[in-house]
């Protein structure tokens with residue numbers, strides 16, 4: 001009797017111990033560990049200014065299909081904008097639907113603003129052209145889910161603010177007020193914080209590796225993400241870095257460090273070692289970058 005009782009007690013105590021271990025101690029340890037060591041997830045933002053000759057977009061399409069849990073924001077740009085025609089040429093109408101067929105892809109159309117010096121009517125016309133691809137083409141799957149406004153100003157003034165607001169209004173209207181509509185501003189540097197509220201995402205850095213290091217962008221963007229009183233934070237920032245020096249690009253550990261740093265401060269990142277025509281081919285570290293972005 002006595003022996004049985006002790007054994008039952010043993011079972012109860014060990015059950016309690018195991019429950020505590022599994023239910024509280026281990027998850028707590030894992031959570032604390034993750035918080036300390038893991039790098040937050042980012043999407044890959046691709047300025048896809050590559051002409052879609054047959055096969056030219058395959059490195060991207062391959063990365064997209066083998067990494068279904070990695071999100072890609074792809075900026076399509078037929079002619080520094082949608083081009084004059086109602087639909088782009090047959091190479092584009094063949095390849096863009098291939099991008100859109102993946103649920104981990106959001107395509108956005110490139111629209112230049114020339115720091116809001118461009119005619120607003122032309123900007124709205126570009127937006128409308130993108131939005132009408134769907135109905136003007138007989139090819140299913142042609143279309144974009146948002147707009148990438150290039151060369152937006154970083155210094156605030158009322159005229160620029162009005163211009164950008166009008167462009168955003170037009171885009172949300174014609175592309176539909178769906179929850180997937182994605183508007184991106186690209187000042188390429190940290191803009192006046194009043195510009196951060198309008199779009200879904202702001203590219204707060206576009207430039208060379210050296211510029212990034214020299215001007216301490218990592219720290220500045222991290223601080224921006226922690227600012228109180230503005231709606232935007234880390235996940236609303238994009239970072240596009242090119243001209244990765246050869247010695248950095250050649251070292252797995254160095255590339256890893258750069259990608260980790262970018263992921264820590266921005267919800268969408270891009271990295272290439274190309275030092276000129278940065279976005280017109282895939283750089284030599286494209287595959288490595290995708291691997292590290294996961």
Ligand SMILES: *[C@@H]1O[C@H](CO)[C@@H](O)[C@H](O)[C@H]1NC(C)=O
Nearest residue numbers: 051052053054089090091092
């Ligand atoms: C598609 O791209 C190929 C290769 O650059 C080119 O030869 C062909 O003319 C293009 N097709 C169209 C319809 O523009």
Ligand SMILES: *[C@@H]1O[C@H](CO)[C@@H](O)[C@H](O)[C@H]1NC(C)=O
Nearest residue numbers: 085086087132133135136137
């Ligand atoms: C494109 O579609 C729009 C709206 O559906 C229409 O008004 C316009 O005429 C079309 N353009 C061409 C060239 O088909």
Ligand SMILES: *[C@@H]1O[C@H](CO)[C@@H](O)[C@H](O)[C@H]1NC(C)=O
Nearest residue numbers: 178179180181182183199200
């Ligand atoms: C972009 O912002 C609008 C307005 O806040 C929102 O409705 C939409 O869901 C956002 N888009 C994405 C892709 O999050």
